[in-house]
Amino acid sequence: MTALLDRLDLLGARVIGLLAMLGEGAMLFFRLLTRGLGAFARPRLVIDQIHFIGNYSLVIIAVSGLFIGFVLGFQGDYILSRYGTEQSVGLLVALALLRELGPVVSALLFAGRAGTSLTAEIGLMKAGEQLAAMEMMAVDPVQRVLAPRFWAGVIAMPVLASVFSAVGILGGWLISVKLIGIDAGAFWGQMESGVDIFTDIGNGLLKSVVFGFIVTFIALREGFIAAPTPEGVSRATTRTVVIASLLVLGVDFVMTALMFR
C-alpha cells in the first residue's frame, strides 16, 4: 500500500512539475510577445541579432540546400523516368522544397547552428550572473537580451528557408538539366505552371515563420532556465536540438495535414 502511495505521490509530483514547466514556458512566450515588441524601439539590437543568427547560418543553409537539390534531381529523374514523366522533375523538386524540405530542413539546421549558439550564450550569461546583474540594474533581461534574439530568429527563419529552397532548385536544375539532360524549358515551364504562389510558396513561408517561433523560443527558453553550471548549459544545448527538432517535425505534420489535405 505504501509503495502504491509512493508511486502515486511521484506521479502527482511529475504532473505538477510538467504543468509548472508548461505554465512557465507560456508566461515567457507571452512576455516575449508583449514586452518583447519593445525591442523594435531600438532596431539596431534586432538587426545585430539578425546578422549574427541569420548571416552566420547562411553558409550551412545554402550548402545543405544545394546538396538536397542535387539528390532530388537524381531521385526525381530516377522515379519519374519509370513512368515517362521525367520532364516534370522541375515541378517535383520545387514542390518538395517549397512545401516541405525548405522549411523543415532549414529549421532543423537552424536549431543545430543558431539554436544551440543562442542557448549556450544565454546559459553562460546566466552562469556568469550577467542576467542577474542586468536585473539589478533595473533592466529586464527578457526585453533587452531575449526579445531581440527572438524576433531576429523569427525574421531570419523564413529568409533562410527561402534561400534553402532557391539554392535547392538550382541544385536540382544542375543535376537534371545540365547533367542528365532534361529539357530546360520543360524543367522551368512545368515548375512555373505547377507551383501556386499562395498554396505552395505562401504555405511554405508560413511554416518557416512558425518554425522560427518554435526553434528560437525553445533555444532561448532552454538557455534562460539552464542550471548555471557547465553541465547545465551542456544539457540545455542538447535539449534545444532534441525538443526543437521533434517539435518542428510534429508541427510540420499537423500543418501539412491542415494545409495540403
Added chain:
Amino acid sequence: MKPPDSALPLVELRQVSFAYSERPILNDVSMRFNRGQVVAIMGGSGSGKTTALRLIGGMVRPKHGEVLFDGATVDIANRDALYAARRRMGMLFQFGALFTDLSCFDNVAFPLREHTDLPEELIHDLVLMKLNAVGLRGAAKLKPAEISGGMARRIALARAIALDPQLIMYDEPFAGLDPISMGITANLIRSLNTALGATSIIVSHDVHETFLIADYVYFVADGRIAAEGKPAELQASTDPFVRQFISASPEGPVAFHMAASPLADAFGLTGVVPTAGATGVAAAAPVAAATPGSEA
C-alpha cells in the same frame, strides 16, 4: 519630492526569515543600514550573507518579515516599483558579472544608455569619469577577457556607481584579490561612499579589510545574527563565535566537519574486531575515534 528622513535607515530587514525549499537560510533576522554608513555583513560560507543582499535587491522574496528600502517595502510582485527602487541601487557581484561581449567602456555606459536620454558625448565623459574614479580609464577599450579579476571587479564597481546610486551593495568584494588590489578596493569602497553620500553594504568574510572601512558590522551564523556592533567593539568582544571568526581559529563553536555518521561506519568498519595482522583495520580504528566532529 519629500527630503529623506535622515533618522530613517535607508535599508531595514524586519524579522526576516528565508529558506531555499526546505533549507532554512535566515531565521527572524532584523538589520538596519543607516544612511551614509558602510555596514558589513560577515559570517562563514553559506551563512546567508549573500541571501541578505538578494533580499534587499528584491531578487528573492522573504518567507516572513519585511524588507524596506527608503521606507517602502521591497515588493517583487510590483515590477515597476521594484525597478524604480533598483535604479537607486548599485550592486557589485562577486566576480563582477561584466557583459563579456561589451568593452569596459560600454559596460559602464550600459546603465546610462538604458535609463537616461543623455547625448552620447555626455555619456562618454561620464563613463570616463567613473572609470577614472576606479583608476581604470586606461582600460576603457579593453574587453573583460583582457583584464585581470581584480580589474574586472573595479570596472564592475564603476558600472554599479554609474547612476550615482543611494545604496551600493558589494558581494564578497575582496574574494580572490591580491593584497594590493584588496587594499585599493577597500579604499575605493570607503571613498566612493563618502563622495557619493551613499550607503554601502558589504558582504565579506575578510575580517581585516572589512573592519578597516566598516562603520557597523553584523555577524551572521546559523541563519541568525550572532553578534553586531562597531568594529572596535567586536574586536574586544569575548563572544566565542566572534573570537573564533576574528582569530580564524579552528577551535570554537563553528565546527570544521559537517555533521556526518562516524568515520568507522563510512568505512564499513563498525563491529569489525581487529585481529593480529589486520594492521589496516587496527590503524583505521583510532583515526575514526580521534576525529573530532565526525560524530553526528
